[in-house]
Amino acid sequence: MTPLQILAAAQDGSPAPRIPVFCNLLDQGAREVGLPPQRYFSDGAAVAEAQLRMQKRYGHDNLWSLHYVGKEAEILGCREILFAADGTPNVADLVIKSLDDIAKFEIPADITQTEAWQPIGECLSILAGEVGATHPICAYATASTTLPAILMGMDKWMELFLLGPFDLRDELLRKCSDFFRQQIAALRAAGANVLVYSSPFGSPYFVGRRQVETGVLPWMRRDLAPGGSDGVVYYCGTAPFNEVIDLVFAELGITTYYLGPQADLAEAKSLIGDRGLCCGTIDDIRMIHWTPEQTRAEVKRIIEIGKPGGFFLFGTGVMPLAIPEANIREMLAAAFEYGSWQ
Structure with a gap:
């Protein structure tokens, strides 16, 4: 079976030789092809080549079109990204510097025509052509309730989200939701078949269950309304979200849940049951020192907890550059060994 078929089997409970095994190698790509990060991330072909090389060497199931999260801010007007030789690129220029900027903030009519989109489109085109029929190709899209944090900073966004002015908050959320709808449609059209819906505000860890239910889920429904939840993965960063799994099932129809390493995996597996896919993740921050x-x-x-009964995927989080090569190889060898059904 191909990795894509193994993923589909895990999602519907049909027989497969093993569980799916995801390994999210992102920042490692620049080192893989011998380019400085700024040059690497501006070249979609280089990103695709790195993903293909690393998947071939390590044997994990998935590849990524994600360059870095700040790329979304660039599409929306960010003029400076801070690149580091040993870490993830980050936003150095806030698109929204004051509340007055919200009224002037506009979403491009077609994001695929922006300069910042071009490396993403190029990367996806190559990955889809090379492995689109056989492997999960992951793309990342930030939920409308979380995107403002990279446009105006988390502190200012939390204040606006919780305290208002609520007319400005909702104006910004509408614009961010319009962007999300455009982005997820473009990612699908370009060849992504696993769509990681990043919504830290979808976890009660940040704003509480009642706020998730009344202030976040309505926007998530709007985000996903045009294309539905097909291929969508519910992801809240590393924040636990067991408390809202049943609510998300009922409200959004998402059936794949990518847990953080601090989540109660046994509880999540019980909550999800055979309704969908439970994705257990290793604490790859601590892996640096293991x-x-x-x-x-x-x-x-992890696999002994999640594997019984099927409907389970083993995965990683952010996979920092500092993780030793020996640990990556041992992690994947163990995942294939313990994840086997044969």
Whole structure:
């Protein structure tokens, strides 16, 4: 079976030789092709080449079109990204510097015509042509309730979200939701078949269950309304969200849940049952300091909790550059071994 078929089998509970195994290698790409990060991330072909090389070497199931989260801010007018040799690129220029900027803030009529989109489109075109029929190609889209944090800063967004002025808050949310709708449609059209819906505000860890229910979910419904939830993965960063799984099932119809490493995996697996896919993740921040033996033991623990009954995927979080190569290899070897159904 191809990795894409193995993923589909895990989603519907049909037989497969093993569970799906995801490994999210993003910042490693520049090192893989020997380019400085700023040059690497401006070249969609280089990003695609790095993804293809790393997947071939390590054997994990998924590839990524994501360059860095700040790319969304660039599409929307960010003029400066801070690049680092040993970390993730970050926004250095806020698009919305004051509340007065919200009225002037506009979404491009066609984001695929912007300069910032071109490397993403090029990367997806190559990945879709090379492995689109056989492998999960992951794309990342930030929910409308979270996107303002990278446009105006988290502190200012939290204040506006919780305290108002609510007319300005809702104006900004409408614009961000319009952008999300455009973006997810473009990602689908370009070849992405796994759409990671990043919504930290969809976790009660940030704003509480009642606020998720009344202030976040309505916008999430708007985000997803045009294209539905097909291929969409519910992801709240590393924040736990077991408390709202049933609510998300009922309100959004999403059936794939990518947990953070601090979540109660056994509880999440019980809540999801055979209704959808439960994705358990290793704490890859702590992996920086583990031995290969410690890494293997943690993979075994996670899979022993999640694998029984099927409907389970093993995955990683952000995979920092500082993780030793030996730990990556041991993690994946253990995941294939303990995740086998044969």
